[in-house]
Structure formats: structure tokens, C-alpha cells
Amino acid sequence: MEKIVTRMGDGSRIEMSAAEIQQELEAGAVDAAERAGVPPLTDDEIKYLLDLYRCKDRVVGVEQGKECCLTYDNMTSKIERAHIPVSKIQQLLLFERALGADTLELTHIDYSFKQCKHVVQYEKPNMEQAVLQTIAPIFYGSMPNLGLYSVPDGPVVNPADLLPMGKIDEAQQAYEQMAEYAIKDMVYVGSELYEKAGADGINFDTTAASGDAEFYAALKAVEILHDKYPAMGIEMGMSGEFILGMHAEIEYDGVRLAGLYPHDQLKLAQKAGVTIFGPAINIATNESLPWNLARSIVFTKACSEASEIPVHANLGMGVGGVPLTLTPPLDALSRASKAHVELCRLDGL
Numbered sequence: 001m002e003k004i005v006t007r008m009g010d011g012s013r014i015e016m017s018a019a020e021i022q023q024e025l026e027a028g029a030v031d032a033a034e035r036a037g038v039p040p041l042t043d044d045e046i047k048y049l050l051d052l053y054r055c056k057d058r059v060v061g062v063e064q065g066k067e068c069c070l071t072y073d074n075m076t077s078k079i080e081r082a083h084i085p086v087s088k089i090q091q092l093l094l095f096e097r098a099l100g101a102d103t104l105e106l107t108h109i110d111y112s113f114k115q116c117k118h119v120v121q122y123e124k125p126n127m128e129q130a131v132l133q134t135i136a137p138i139f140y141g142s143m144p145n146l147g148l149y150s151v152p153d154g155p156v157v158n159p160a161d162l163l164p165m166g167k168i169d170e171a172q173q174a175y176e177q178m179a180e181y182a183i184k185d186m187v188y189v190g191s192e193l194y195e196k197a198g199a200d201g202i203n204f205d206t207t208a209a210s211g212d213a214e215f216y217a218a219l220k221a222v223e224i225l226h227d228k229y230p231a232m233g234i235e236m237g238m239s240g241e242f243i244l245g246m247h248a249e250i251e252y253d254g255v256r257l258a259g260l261y262p263h264d265q266l267k268l269a270q271k272a273g274v275t276i277f278g279p280a281i282n283i284a285t286n287e288s289l290p291w292n293l294a295r296s297i298v299f300t301k302a303c304s305e306a307s308e309i310p311v312h313a314n315l316g317m318g319v320g321g322v323p324l325t326l327t328p329p330l331d332a333l334s335r336a337s338k339a340h341v342e343l344c345r346l347d348g349l
Helices: 018-036 043-054 075-081 088-098 113-133 159-165 168-195 212-228 262-272 289-306 330-344
Strands: 004-007 013-016 104-106 138-142 201-207 233-238 276-278
Touching: 004 018, 004 043, 004 289, 013 018, 018 043, 018 289, 043 289, 043 330, 075 088, 075 104, 088 104, 088 113, 104 113, 113 138, 113 168, 138 168, 138 233, 159 168, 168 201, 168 212, 201 212, 212 233, 212 262, 233 262, 262 276, 262 289, 289 330
Parallel strands: 104 138, 138 201, 201 233, 233 276
Antiparallel strands: 004 013
């Protein structure tokens, strides 16, 4: 019997038969379709994914003519992880001129808008110099990170302390106060880097990690920035496939945010003024990669089909059918990338 080497969601290598992989692909696709209320994969798409896993090449790639753009997050900390002491601008030059990056992103090491607000005056000269020395579009990126606005890190009482006490209304009000603080910081940082330092755009990374109130804050910040600067590029990368209902009742444009899946997240982001949307589909580490990848394809394909703006799916450690490991293995990463680009007709990754 043919044995195919693949992996689990945590990156560990396993062997499965072709029949077992097909069963996993079908199960993962059905799981996503039922959750999001979207169509599952077709028989041809299941066969495509099965052939992808049966391919014995360690690394695979898209067909000629199906190449796509790549956008990056937290770029100026990647090389620091390898303990190579070079400046932010030198790192961007390495990504552009040595690694062939399509886009660049400048950011602060503490990757949150609240923290970036305090050092924005130091970030502006970095951005000005980076723009002068590079050709690729440059974003300034950070995370909304709503949790930083509650005690002990911020001025608002922590909703996590109120909810166990049954103070639901007070907890919701706290989330709304945190959102207002976050909106101001995101608009301020975005305005300073775009208007005064020449950034090509702003990247809202890992959006909605703190749930529906954070998604609301990011959408409102995007709306304000888009109205101020219609030509600004605005990328929004999500934190997961499902908006957690931490507030549970907060709405944007009449739509309750709790419980939204990627294709509905995209519609609101698009309406707010986002120009590149990045759905993020979480990995289940105790399930196989075929199960995870098929599931991710269903969510992402529905998102792409509903979109009028470029979709750059998040494919990194722990999302998009890529194992939850700090350095994703190439066999898994390349298969997930190829499948997303060719089946979901993505504009980028």
C-alpha cells in the first residue's frame, strides 16, 4: 500500500495512505463549510489536493503565470531573530535586494499601535530614509492589541475581572472605552507615518485577537484614515477565522461582529476602506495537515469569491494550513501556498 509522508498540525511527520488523506481532506472541507455556511470543496478540488500530497517533491510551486505578490508583517524583527545586528533600514534592503520581497514593512519591535504611539517621532525619520533607499512599497505595521488598554497596562478596568462577577454591562462599557482609546492611537500613528514620513500604507496586523470590540476599533480607524487619505494603502490581516464575541453585541454598520467568518469579515473591511484583506484560518494541532489545509481552502475560497479588493491570505506559523511551528517546514508551507493560490485565485499571500 502506498504510504505518503505528511504532517500533523504541530509539524510532526506522519505517514498516511492515499485513502486516509482523501478522507481527511473531505472531513476538513465539510467542517469549514458547515461552520461558515459556504460550499465545500468539489471532487476536482479534493483530487487536486490529494495529488499535491502524493507528489514526492519536497518543495512545490505554482504553475508559471499563476505567481502572486507577497506582503509581509513585522518584517524588521525577522532578521533580529537570527541575531544578526543590522539596522531596520538594512533589514528592509536585505528583504528587497537579496530576498526579492514584493512589499516591505517598517515597524517597532513592540508590535502594537499603543506602544508605537510613544516612539512615532523616532519612527518617522526611519520611514523617510527607508522610502528614499528602496523601491518596493513600504507599509508601517502594527497590531491593534486592544488588551493593552485595560488594567494593569492601560487606563480602563479589565473586562476579564468584571465578567466573572456578572457585571456584563460594565464589561461591555469597558470594551467600548478601550476601543475608543485604540481608535485614536491607530489613527494618530497611521496619519503620522503616511502624511509626514511617506509610508505607502498601513498594516493592521493580527486584527481582532481580542475579539469583536477590537475588530470594531480597527474598522473605525480604517474608516477615518480612508476618509482622510483616500490614496492610502490599508492592509488588514486577521488573527483567526472566527470573531470572538467578547463584547457580544457591538456592531459596525448595523452588523453584529461576534461570530463572523472570513467572507463576512471581508465585506465589512472592504466597506470601511481596507485595500488588501488577509483572512487567517487557525490550525488544529491535533489534526493532520490535509484536514487543516482543506478546511483553510474552503474558508479562504469563499472570502476570495466575495471580495472586490485583493485578498492576501495569511500563511505562516499556525494559520492557513501551515504547522504551528516557529520555522514552518518547506514541504508544508509550499503545498499550502500553492493550493491557496491556485484553488482560491488569490492576489497574494
